[in-house]
Amino acid sequence: xxxxxxxxxxxxxxxxxxxxxxxxxxxxxxxxxxxxxxxxxxxxxxxxxxxxxxxxxxxxxxxxxxxxxxxxxxxxxxxxxxxxxxxxxxxxxxxxxxxxxxxxxxxxxxxxxxxxxxxxxxxxxxxxxxxxxxxxxxxxxxxxxxxxxxxxxxxxxxxxxxxxxxxxxxxxxxxxxxxxxxx
Amino acid sequence: xxxxxxxxxxxxxxxxxxxxxxxxxxxxxxxxxxxxxxxxxxxxxxxxxxxxxxxxxxxxxxxxxxxxxxxxxxxxxxxxxxxxxxxxxxxxxxxxxxxxxxxxxxxxxxxxxxxxxxxxxxxxxxxxxxxxxxxxxxxxxxxxxxxxxxxxxxxxxxxxxxxxxxxxxxxxxxxxxxxxxxxxxxxxxxxxxxxxxxxxx
Numbered sequence: 024x025x026x027x028x029x030x031x032x033x034x035x036x037x038x039x040x041x042x043x044x045x046x047x048x049x050x051x052x053x054x055x056x057x058x059x060x061x062x063x064x065x066x067x068x069x070x071x072x073x074x075x076x077x078x079x080x081x082x083x084x085x086x087x088x089x090x091x092x093x094x095x096x097x098x099x100x101x102x103x104x105x106x107x108x109x110x111x112x113x114x115x116x117x118x119x120x121x122x123x124x125x126x127x128x129x130x131x132x133x134x135x136x137x138x139x140x141x142x143x144x145x146x147x148x149x150x151x152x153x154x155x156x157x158x159x160x161x162x163x164x165x166x167x168x169x170x171x172x173x174x175x176x177x178x179x180x181x182x183x184x185x186x187x188x189x190x191x192x193x194x195x196x197x198x199x200x201x202x203x204x205x206x
Numbered sequence: 207x208x209x210x211x212x213x214x215x216x217x218x219x220x221x222x223x224x225x226x227x228x229x230x231x232x233x234x235x236x237x238x239x240x241x242x243x244x245x246x247x248x249x250x251x252x253x254x255x256x257x258x259x260x261x262x263x264x265x266x267x268x269x270x271x272x273x274x275x276x277x278x279x280x281x282x283x284x285x286x287x288x289x290x291x292x293x294x295x296x297x298x299x300x301x302x303x304x305x306x307x308x309x310x311x312x313x314x315x316x317x318x319x320x321x322x323x324x325x326x327x328x329x330x331x332x333x334x335x336x337x338x339x340x341x342x343x344x345x346x347x348x349x350x351x352x353x354x355x356x357x358x359x360x361x362x363x364x365x366x367x368x369x370x371x372x373x374x375x376x377x378x379x380x381x382x383x384x385x386x387x388x389x390x391x392x393x394x395x396x397x398x399x400x401x402x403x404x405x406x407x
Contacts, residue, residue: 040279044278044279045276045278048272048276049268049269049272049276052271052272052275052276053268053272058275058276132270132271132274135267135270135271136271138267139267139268139271142264142267154264155268157255158264158265158268158269163248163252164248164251164252165248175244175248176244179244179247179248179251182251182255183251183254186254186255186258186260186261189258189260189261189263189264190258190260192260193259193260193263
């Protein structure tokens with residue numbers, strides 16, 4: 024009987040791995056800007072998910088369960104290292120992408136990276152966390168508040184400010200483009 | 207008098223209980239209102255996000271960068287993970303550091319360690335190949351060449367050998383001075399060379 028439940032859990036875990044690996048990785052990558060670190064913490068997340076499998080039943084959807092673990096693992100990592108999210112060094116490391124795309128693709132990619140970096144610069148770490156979680160998990164703000172263990176109102180005000188920051192940034196970009204066209 | 211006092215107390219406690227229940231009701235009302243307004247502003251923000259081109263652009267950029275760097279795990283999850291051997295197969299790649307705690311082993315370091323091991327292996331293989339190649343040159347020349355090789359040797363006669371043995375014995379028994387030993391050996395060697403030359407050529 025016990026073996027059956029273990030087997031069932033193992034099967035369920037494998038399904039989670041297939042379904043959520045990419046989005047958990049994406050969330051962690053958006054916050055660390057370091058693909059290798061994102062790999063490691065994603066791996067850590069799935070190991071912890073197995074270790075805490077018994078507490079899963081009480082905690083709703085597997086997605087929320089996994090994102091909560093990922094978020095805590097990331098915070099633990101930074102607490103231990105005494106670092107903040109998204110530093111310049113990791114951004115610079117990202118520029119030298121190890122995947123070595125073709126020159127045209129590389130140019131496009133470096134342009135995307137530059138754009139993402141500038142967007143992220145405008146956001147506080149909590150705002151980065153909320154927006155990344157929102158994008159990769161597609162969850163509602165109430166669920167995000169639950170995962171990050173902060174009140175809904177706080178999440179809403181951070182999200183609103185983040186959106187305003189993005190608008191300002193893109194508005195400024197548009198103005199720059201117009202100015203350069205005029206010249 | 208006592209009776210009046212008692213009544214007063216009853217009156218006070220009743221009014222207390224009314225105000226407490228009113229307070230509870232008011233609190234409930236407030237929390238309901240707060241929840242309602244929170245839900246309302248959540249819905250409003252959801253709509254705002256859905257209609258926002260800035261949010262879409264942010265998502266697009268994030269997705270584009272992630273798609274390039276993301277490498278899906280090569281092994282199928284069933285191979286990577288199994289309930290019974292979790293500790294063997296998918297332990298976190300961390301190492302213990304001097305101050306206690308743990309530290310992640312970076313991909314670069316893992317690559318460096320793997321690379322060093324591969325380089326070491328390659329060098330070992332190269333060394334073995336060179337050794338085998340040299341050994342082949344020295345140890346196994348072609349059989350035809352061996353057969354054609356001129357015989358080269360010096361067959362010392364018994365007298366020559368006896369004098370060499372005597373000299374060695376004397377040197378070993380230490381009844382000659384060092385300089386004389388050297389001179390004797392030198393003479394003996396020169397003699398041997400000249401004899402050998404005569405015999406050979």
